Amino acid sequence: MAKMTPSNPWMKPAQRQVAGRPVARPNRTPSVQAYVPEFLKGMSLTMRHFFKNTKEMMLGQTPDPVLEALEEGVTTINYPEQKRPYPERFRGIHRLTLREDGAPRCVACLCCSTACPAQCISIEAGEYPEGDRRRGYERFPQSFVIDELRCIFCGYCVEACPVDAIRMDTGLHAVPYDSRDQFIYGKDLLMAFAGRAGDHKTANPRHEPGDPGHPGVTREHEH
């Protein structure tokens, strides 16, 4: 008997005034209490939304999800078919720009791989064969590999490139593949991407060695 039974911690102690001001009960009108009128109100609201949105979706009248996002109606962007407009200088997946003859503009100078803070670019340079007029002036990439998982999309490679051979203007995200090796983009794939204007070249002119506009030294010049 000496031991008191411990009071239930979930019950408030008996005979003690509850401190504080009582919270006002929500407004319980008869119509709220009867449930059915409120239920009908709710049904009319949901049905209005349903019929309006269904009609607009079926008839292709949905609002533009970007411009009219505050307007009533479906505001989902159907991602692969619809996209938000990207800024003009959005840095997407890299592409290798092409020369007139379809070869990559890249001269395998390794500027981009040197500039890359993530070290995601790996280039194996090759020499043009003896007798080619480009031999001695530039090399070509035997393999040009970018690990898109390592890439941090900083754009330094684009800025480092002296011949405008690498660009990030495809407007593409890295696609969610199902294995890591699929993120290793090779030369052919990088060359296959087009810019947002849809072309594989760039607007900057390119001068072959020997052309009158070629800025570099020529074989006839002394160093």
Next chain:
Amino acid sequence: MTSVELFLAIVKILIVILFLLNTAAIATWADRRQSAMVQDRVGPNRAVVHLPSMLVRLIVLLPPSILGGIALLPLLRGVRPEMAMQTLPISAQCAVFVAWFSLVVLCGSVRRGGAMNSAEALLKGIEPRSIFYGGVVAHAVVFAALSTVPERAVVPAAQAAGVVLALLLFVSGIYTASRVDEGTYPLRLAGMLHAAADAMKMIWKEDFVPPKGDKLLHGLAPILALFPALVTFAVIPFGETMCFESDPTKLLRGAPPPPFEWSDLGRVAHVMGPGVACRGHLVNLQVADLNVGLLYIFAMAGTGVIGAALAGWASDNKFSLLGGLRAASQMVSYEVAMGISLIGVLMTYGSIQLRPMVQWQSDNAWGIFVQPFAFVLFLTALAAECKRVPFDQPEGESEIVAGYFVEYSGMKWGMFMTGEYVELMTSSAILVTIFFGGFALPFLHSDGLNVAFGTTVVYAYKMNHLSVVIISALAFFGKTIFMTFIQIFFRWTLPRFRYDQLMKLGWTKLLPLSIANMLVTGVVLLAIQGAGPGVTGALRVAADVTQGIVALAFAAGFVAVVVGLLEPVERKRFIKSTTSRFAAAAGGTKATTQQA
């Protein structure tokens, strides 16, 4: 039972099972679509099949061609005058419908895609709604004009109407097909393909059984959940009784009709009606015409609880067990209110079988007008019985994860889901049968349309037996689907009750109210029986008025839907932030990657 009767029974079972399983799948789709549309989302619609334009042309061309062929068929076989009386109004009204409908569709696509020739440019200037109003006026004009057609001109008029209808169908089909451009067209069926893809995924998913669960019961529970929902449909009549006539040469006067033979299947009676007896075999469009009728439904609905309770027990999971217990106690307590709320209805209809109930509603008024209060009570109890929102505590995901099917995956889970939606379809069918006239349509009797208020006949139109049967079956399935649609809407409108609120509602509100409803109904019925013929006549007219209200409401609903569909959309542009200013300068959402 002859082999023919066995065959017919199997056909009826197949109709019911296929209807239930298909509409259950479609109901899952409708459920998700509603949730998306109510919340201003697109919802799941990523599954897609790309159709080549040739296939699209074929799909556009086939249905009108087939319908046109059907319209021409009676002309080739020769038209009898009594047949012409039937086909003339149908063909004429269908022709008007096809005309305005194709004009509206063409007008819409011209307004979206641009006109291809001068006739389309002319159409572009017309408001689609005025085309529709013109069509409604044309319907009325044709209706009035047909009553002035003299008796001997009926056959050529019917032929002409059939030819016009077929021509309109062919022309609209070919013109639409010619407007289909080259290329591929994505077919999503408004997200229905996504539901199909989900079902396929479920079949191949891993079937996980908890290691310490009861393996046998774990496998048995989904079957026990699905089975009662399917078999409840057996007693529900889904169409007028069909009459197959026996071979007249074998039919002897005074003798019982010869046994049902295969050749009798081709001899559907031409005309049935109140005064016409079937000279052959009657086939109820109902899997089993049990004399216990409604009691069988209650019994089977009560069995449904076993599946949920077993699943909760066999899963070896506390959440599951809680869900199973909740399901069991909820279904047991609402069973009482459900049964008693229908006693008033049973007293009114004077039968416990479902076909006489439908017959009573066809002859008098729909149950919703006779027993509106019982309808509300029964609907509430039914939602609780089917574990639908707002009574879905057994699977209340915010409290007990997913309730009794936490530990289920793959197709076993899919069977619970299917069972739930089949239950939904079945409960809608029960509601339709008891309160919305079942397969009966207002003023449609076994011998045709007869719009009459009391004894004054406003309009009469004879129909043959087969078309009445088909229309009644379509009416039943259509009403059931509509009722399901409404029931699904509850889910996207109502929040879930607390469990104590649920029990309080069941025992302290629904039960006393349904007993009160029963008592009041009994008193009123006694009063009507004791009242004079004046009261009975007035009630009969009132009943016909309710039928008229239903017909008018249907027509008004159709007009409202079409007008709503054709209503133009006005949009305002909200440019608030710098981002949206940029987006506006870039021209809004882009269609392709390269543009973005």
